Amino acid sequence: MRTLTMTGLARMTGLASVAALSLMAAPAALAETGVTADTIVIGGMGGLTGPSAGLIIPQLNGVQAVFEEVNAAGGVHGRKIVYAKQDDECLPSRGVGAVKKLIHEEKPFMIVGGGCSNAAIAQKPEVIEAKIPWVIVASTADSLTEPVNPYVFTTMSAAWMEVYGQLQLALDQGKTRIAVVWQPDAWGKARLEPMKQAFKAKGIEPVSIQEIAVEPTDTTPTVLQIQATKPDAVLLLLFPKAAVPFLRDAYKVGLQPLMVGGSPLGEIDVLAKGVGSPDSVKNLRAVTAAGYGVDDPQVAKWKGIVEKRFGDRFNVLHMYGISAGQFAVEALKQAGPEPTREKILQIMSNLTVKTDTYAGPLECKPTDHQCHKALGIFAFQDGRVTGIGVTRPTR
Amino acid sequence: MLLAYALSSGITSGALYALVAVGLVLCYRTTGHINFSHGELFMIGGFLAFTLHVMWGLPYIVALLGAVAGSFVLGVLTDRVVYQPLIKAPPIAMVMATVGLSFVLKGIGRHFWGGQGEVVPFPPLVSPAPVLIGGVAVFPQQLVVVASVVVCMLLLTLFFTRTRAGKMMQATAENAHAAYLVGIRVERVYMLTWGVGAALAGVAAVFVAPLTLLTPDIGLSLLLKAFAATILGGLGSMTGAVIGGLLVGILEALAGTYIASSIQDVSAFIIILAVLVFRPTGLLGARARREV
Amino acid sequence: MVTLSNEPSAPRAIKRRNLGWLVGRRPALAVGVLLFAVLPLMANPYQVYVGNLALIYVILAVGLNILLGLAGQLSFANGALFGVGAYATGLLRLDAGLPFWLALPVGTAITVAIGLAVALPALRLRGLYLALATVAFAQFALWTFVHWDSVTHGTAGFVMAPVDFTALGLRTTTGIYYLSLVLAVLLVAAAYGIMRSRVGRALVALRESEVAAESIAVDITRTKIVAYTLTAVYAGVAGGLFAGLLNVVVPESFNLFQIVLQFCMVVVGGLGSIAGSAIAAVLLIVLQEGLRGMQDLQEIGLGLLLLGMLLFAPGGLVQALRRWLPGWTEPHSRGGDE
Structure with a gap:
């Protein structure tokens, strides 16, 4: 135990002296933070461990795949990108420490990250x-990018965009009795609020708003409550962990109206497997950030790269990361051989890039940093997830 | 109709809670301690079956046996590593030690299986298509869960009344000191108890896995439901645990159906608090204390 | 649990004890405080943040030790009460518009009120039942943070403006840091005061045997209430500081992991040892930061640490300190050889 104390103290003082040294060294560096003659440090944070890791790791792997491809081709203006990642466990209490560590110890030039x-x-x-x-790679809460902040951009569809898209899809099919199911976590809450606004904007009332647990075992009671309101469409603000039991129980009691999910439900084939029956998802549509199905030839190149490099099963999560990475790389390219943070911000606020994994170009404006505009609509047809359209939601 | 559906869903969940609660109570009766890592035993049992059946493609029965054997071993380890060394320590130490163990198991589950059970589901033992029973659609797997609980309870009863080991466990639960005096190797009995209790969690996991998604974090919520069941049934009564489990499942489903869906998840905690405050011996505690 | 130590043979012990004042508890704690006081002058903002978090956990662990280590009440409610403190202080600032210096004490008072609301029914419960009831309470509190939308802002929690310390000429981070340091020092000192008082002796009597305590005219109910109240005060203060440090309050910060972390601190430090809890809190926070990015290892490590300490070193860190530093004395600690 004594040695434990000693290492603890030694560690603290060690950290302190390192910090003191680096403080002294700081003014000597002339170039922009994180940029050397042959490298440029880009930071990334996300839940690399914990319950959400399965969702976040593929996203950051997507970013990394892009950076590695760029490096293999000689880098950006001769500089290799160093992607420094910190784990925030998707928890705010751990996330503040993660980003402080990232900023003050990794000293990145810019950040491409954020999943929760x-x-x-x-x-x-x-x-x-x-x-x-x-x-921002995949955090969708509207408050991150509204109002516009000069430093914060997102290449992910904002929460409001997807829910407006979901509602519009139902309305376009002539549905009038529309119910909403959400999961009580930060993600669900960040969608429920804009969803309520979307209903208000369209001048209709949802017939029912129900919640199910984030990891439920049985959702029959909720399904029954929804069924009792006789909906002709159900909008799902759910992740697969909640959506699979919900779809299963809905299938059981014969609740089979049009169902519309968001980005997390893009892999309808996986959901079908989870429920155990393709019939359960025949009326499910997903409005998602990703522009292509996993097996679409458009993304075959990245599928190959990701599966070879990381051994991951290529999925839509990688696509978010790939688009974010390509967006950042394009900005760095345009910033020229002497990049500064100022320049990058300037460029990004007027940047339009067509990335490989989204249906339309990312378009940023000085007044609008929610750069992702064109969402894909997917359905499960002939045993595979098929794109059936593109939507550009507006408020 | 609504009621019938709520009941059918409540009974399925309740049967699961009952099976987990019986394992808890089995250990409590004999050892006087509650295993806070019981939910994680369920989780590991489920993932063992997942590995054998889904990942390696072995038959369901092999997965069942593997999960039962694996969780039995974990139970025995719990006895060796936690229970026996701390047998004379204050109860606080035992509770905290099993809490510590639960974190170790959860970390192990996350390390080996994290993220997998969410993507690759556990296929049901029987057809996934629902069947109609008296106009109410149920999944055949629900029936399997209920049936497995009935079979487990029958086997347990036979075990306690017909086998030597079971009788020794009964005797030790009644009075460990007396059991020791008549020559029962009490330590062995403790070990067997932890093993059997854990194996019950493993059985539950295999039957329920097709109805839920396995995650490393599944243990805690299940443990809390089982707590509610044992407290409702009176700690120490196995019949009570079964009835308590079913009651918790049904109450939860009814609350979710008739009050608000957001209540469903919290009903178990409200049950625990209410019972402990108003009737700490449980609804059936005093009466059914010594039954099997 | 009381073990008689026959470790150092008599002459050596005496020899060491002459040097005791050099390595005793007070000088060691004073050095610790000094190190913390100069940390912001030398470290980068991340390290200051980690130091601040450690100070908050010192308060939390020392407070929990009063209930768990001194009074022997196994309550899982402390993680939730920590959350209540954070929520109360944060909401008073955000929605009631109170300044931080007022929100913190009022928030603490609210935490104490809720802590007592838990304590009163819990007074009848002992051992396992108490543990189960408080686990249920902790989960219920978490559910309330999520679902009492109109007050708690629901699942997404809320973000506050940084606390303003310009009146003292300090930056926010520095201000919160030194406030945490001052409060930690005061509360640790107070814990020692409590321990030496009549109340402290009553608490220990309660831990050792309720029947025996009653027979020497210890008012069990009153003593328990005092223990719950004191622990709630510490949790409330820590929670308020936590809200001030992060500027964001969300439900998932206060789940069961939280209480297990706190248990670990108390057990690693040594049940009943104030200094032990304080040292263990610092160690574990530094360890947790060191293991960032390895959550499965964090869980396994934390679990093994708790398990290992209970099995092999039930006296905790302070036992070792006492053995190796003869000047180190510790009143009322479990496994003590007073």
Whole structure:
């Protein structure tokens, strides 16, 4: 135990002296933070461990795949990208520490990361205070990018965009009795609020708003409550963990109206397997950030790269990361051989890039940092997830 | 109709809670301690079956036996590593030690299986298509869960009344000191008890896995439901645990159906708090204390 | 649990004890405080943040030790009460518009009120039943944080403006840091005061045997209430500081992992040892930061640490300190050889 104390103290003082040294060294560096003659450090944070890791790791792997491809082709203006990742466990309480560690110890030029809304909301003030350009990979909460902040951009569809898209899809099919199911976590809450606004904007009332647990075992009671309101469409603000039991129980009691999910439900084939029957998802549509199905030839190149490099099963999560990475790389290219944070911010606020995994180009404006505009609509047809359209939701 | 559906769903969940609660109570009766890592035993049992059946493609029965054997071994380990060394320590130490163990198991589950059960589901033992029973659609797997609980309870009863080991466990639960005096190797009995209790969690996991998605974090919520069941049934009564489990499942489903869906998840905690505050011996505690 | 130590043979012990004042508890704690006081001058903002988090956990662990280590009440409610403290302080600032210096004490008072609301029914419960009831309470509290939308802002929690310390000429992070340091020092000192008082002796009597305690005229109910109240005060203060440190309050910060972390601190430090809890809190926070990015290892490590300490070193860190540093004395600690 004594040695434990000693290492603890030694560690603290060690950290302190390292910090003191680096403080002294700091003014000597002339170039922009994170940029050397042959490297450029880009930071990334996300839940690399914990319950959400399965969703976040593929996203950051997507980013990394892009950076590695660029490096293999000689880098950006001769500089290799170093992608420094920190784990925030998708928890705000751990996320503040993660982003501080990232900013003050990895010292990145810019950040391409952020997967969970709650963690990102807690991290945002730290990033802004440090004046670091930040491209959000997948955190969707509207409050991250509204109102516009000069340092924060997102290449993911904002929460409001998807829910407006979901509702519009139902309305376009002539549905009038529309119910909403949501999961009580930060993600679900960040969708439920804009969903309510979307209903208000369209001048209709949802017939029912129900919640099911984030990891439920049996959702029959909720399904029955919804069924009792005789809906002709159900909008799902759910992740697969909640959606699979819900779809299963809905299938059981014969609740089979049009169902519309968001980005997390893009892999309808996986859901069908989870429920155990393709019939259960025949009326399910997903409005998602990704523009292509996993097996679409458009993304075959990336599928190959990701599966070879990481051994992951290529999925839509990688696509979010790939688009974010390509967006950042394009901005770096345009910034020229002497990139500064100022320049990058300038460029990104007027940047339009067609990435490989989204249906339309990412378009940023000085007044609008929610750069992703064109969402794909998917259905499960002939045993595979098929794109059936593109939507550009507006408020 | 609504009621029938709520009941059918409540009974399925309730049967699961009952099976998990019986394992808890079995250990409590004999050892006087509650295993806070019981939910994680369920989780590991489920993932063992997942590995054998889904990943390696072995038959369901092999997965069942593997999960039962694996969780039995974990139970025995719990006895060796936690229970026996701390047998004379204050109860606080035992509770915290099993809490510690639950974190170790959860970390192991996350390390080896994290993220997998969410993507690759556990296929049902029987057809996934629902069948109609008296106009109410149920999944055949629900029937399997209920049936497995009935079979498990019958086997347990036979075990306690017909086998030597079972009788020794009964005797030790009644009075460990007296059992020791008549020559029962009490330590062995403790070990067997932890093993059997854990194996019950493994059985539950294999039957329920097709109805839920396995995650490393599944243990805690299940443990809390089982707590509610044991407390409702009176700690120490196995019949009570079964009835308590079914009651928790049904109450939960009814609350979710008739009050608000958001209540469903919290009903178990409300039950625990209410019972402990108003009737700490449980609804059936005093009466059914010594039954099997 | 009381073990008689026959470790150092008599002459050596005496020899060491002469040097005791050099390595005793007070000088060691003073050095610790000094190190913490100069940390912001030398470290980067991330390290200051980690130091601040450690100070908050010192308060939390020392507070829990009063209930768990001194009074022997196994309550799982402390993680939730920590959350209540954070929520109360945060909401008073955000929605009631109170300044931080007022929100913190009022938030603490609210935490104490809720802590007592838990304590009163819990007074009848002992051992396992108490543990189960408080686990249920902790989960219920978490559910309330999520579902009492109109007050708690629901699942997404809320973000506050940084606490303003310009009146003292300090930046927010520095201000919160030194406030945490001052409060930690005061509360640790107070814990020692309590321990030496009549109340402290009553708490220990309660832990050792309720029947025996009653027979020497210890008012069991009153003593338990005092223990729950004191622990709630510490949890409330820590929670308020936590809200001030992060500027964001969300439900998932206060789940069961939280209480297990706190248990670990108390057990690693040594049940009943104030200094032990404080040292263990710092160690574990540094360890947790060191293991960032390895959550499965964090869980396994934390679990093994708790298990290992209970099995092999039930006296905790402080037992080792006492053995190796003869000047180190510790009143009323479990496994003590007073």
